Amino acid sequence: MSHYLNELNEVQRNAVTNINGPVLVVAGPGSGKTRVLTYRIAHIIEQGAAPWEVLALTFTNKAAREMKERIAGVVGPQASQVWAGTFHSIFARILRSEAEKIGYPSDFTIYDTEDTKNVISAIVKEMNLDRETYNVNTLRSRISAAKSSLITPKLYQDNEDLREEDRRANRPLTYSVYEKYTARCKRSGAMDFDDLLYRLYELLQRNPDNILEKYRKRFRYLLVDEFQDTNHLQYAIVRKLVNYDHSPRNVCVVGDDAQSIYAFRGATIQNILDFEQDFKPFGIKVFKLEQNYRSTEHIVQSANEVIMHNSRQIQKKIWSDKGQGQRVKIIKARTDTEEGHRVVDTIIEQKNRYHLSNNEIAVLYRTNAQSRIFEEYLRRYNVPYRIFGGQSFYQRKEVKDLISYLRLAVNPGDEEALRRVINFPRRGIGETSVDKISELAGQTNRRMWDCIPEVEMATRTRSAVADFVAMMQEFHRRSATDNAYDLAIDVARRSGLMDELKKDTTIEGIGRLDNVNALLDGIKTFVEDPQPVGAPPMEEGEQPTDIDTRLSAYLQNIALLTDQDEKTDEKDFVTLMSVHAAKGLEFKSVFVVGMEEKLFPSFMSLDSHDGIEEERRLFYVAITRAEQFLTLSYAENRYRYGQMRVNEASRFLEEMPRQHVESTAALGLAKAAERGSRDQSPQQASSGVSGAFPKRTPPPARPVVDPAGFKPSAPDTIQVGMQVLHLQFGQGEVIAIDGHKDSRMASIRFGAGEAPKRIMLKFAKLQVVEG
DNA sequence: GTTGGTATCTGTGGA
């Protein structure tokens, strides 16, 4: 395993071998950051540390998994003993074992965003507040921001600045919502995503039984990935763990201020600057990884120039020695559908000309809603694709309904689960009864579950409630002993969920039933193939987490999963995802679409300078995903809010340096279009009467080839004059063939009026049409 | 309590 140091450049090697004392690594895109992190961990272990003394914190499960795999590649199976995971999952694991010390059950529930919003909505309703001024999303982000700044409800109430802000926004009772929200989560035995951080901090701060020392000793080496995305609270926890008297301060944070794209949820690059200051007295070493191993020069230099438009940043010069490569291509389309069409055309063209596989291509957009049109055309042209993001499997209603039953079985205090399932499927327990229970719970600050027997209700309802309670009690009892699958199956059947789903025989209904069955299959897999849950053992020799196949273990396992964590079946597909989701990934060819003002940059960002700069960093992230081909596209007219709107080209297009752009025509025209669009009143445009703005053009009328019946003919059988089928282009006539052997090219005309396409026979899949 | 229809709102990112 000692050869790994040879795979590093000098700066990388220094970042890997300086394992003692504080280290800051500023890592540009494609600079081998993950390699540095994993080799550093390997090196720490090689130098004699035990794997379980290393704690590596990431932002996504995927990053953590990848890191573990790569560590395993260097140090072997002991890699699984390293504590590597997301902030949320590692902290959740610690909180599970220490929960009682801060007044939580160890089987606490984790509330997702939906649960959180429901709780807040219920509070707003109960307080008789106007739900427009007391907007759920605003309240949620305000509460989240408060927690991330370590502001308790009490501190919030006493904080004049915050209170003044709320008064000015006509929301003077925000502090009270926050207080009630916190109390409700607490009595439900539930933590939201912020609590997983906040409560851990609280635990370390209160330090019952001197657990702080325990964890400080345990984690002799701490590494943090994507440090630019940490918020104040996360850094506070990091400091708690490593910054104390006589600490070795073996802490390494890796980040790139230029790729900070989560300020909207409290991340601050101030943490990077603070880190440097805080650890300066302890001999901090700073390493800058500036060589980009991913992209060609046109791309890297474009990125450099674009980010220069931002004011604050750590000085660095990213460079590449991969050659100039291709210039950046810009596609200007008249409408969103045309954009979709032309992007997909370009994808197919690139596949043919450069022999790219689908895997090597990604379409990135600012908002998930933009994916539709690209889906349409990709499907039309038989290009396999996969969409990431959007609604996660675990958030689908039917899946969450069953999970809610399971959650309630494990933790009867879980109010959100209770509210969700008490009358679904319908069993005659209506809103009135639920409100009564909720009211009593609020007045006495007890769990709703415990209040149920004391609430008066009609006899009919009473018996329905009694049946429900009896059923759930049995499930609860069994949750302590049964394995997750046996119990889940019974819950699904006896709750009536399955029957309810089977009633719906529409296509969607069958889909929902399939989803629930898929969830049950997932639980079965969990039981049959028990993975050591979460983090590795705490002590040497401890068994890898007591193999626990009960429901509570399963729920812990899935609470922090997202769709991106689903294993893909390694198929060859074009990737469609948001720019945010693309962070950390790379593709040979990248399309950044919807490059329009108010879309990218998002309209939400336009009123603040910081907002624009974050969008620009997001754009920086987008273009630095590309290895060889980068294409930017925009549409002059786009359907938004159900109406055709005129859009200006994004300012970021203007910021693209001309010498790195393939043709400035699209840029020049962008300005003309801009002027033109001002002359054109939006009303005129959206009315569609003028005829200048075509209705949604239907997908192209090219013949679609059924992939199932498609059998490509051998390249050498193709001759001039033949009719051939192409999976994407449909049927066409071979009008010429030139070149020899492997470089034989065919000119094929696919549509009557169209220019012939030149296709390399060796790569293209063509089927000769018989007859 | 339930159902179905209408009105209204919303509309970034994600652990």
Add this chain to the structure above:
DNA sequence: AGATACCAAC
């Protein structure tokens, strides 16, 4: 445009 919230009628 689509999802959700709300309301009136059964």
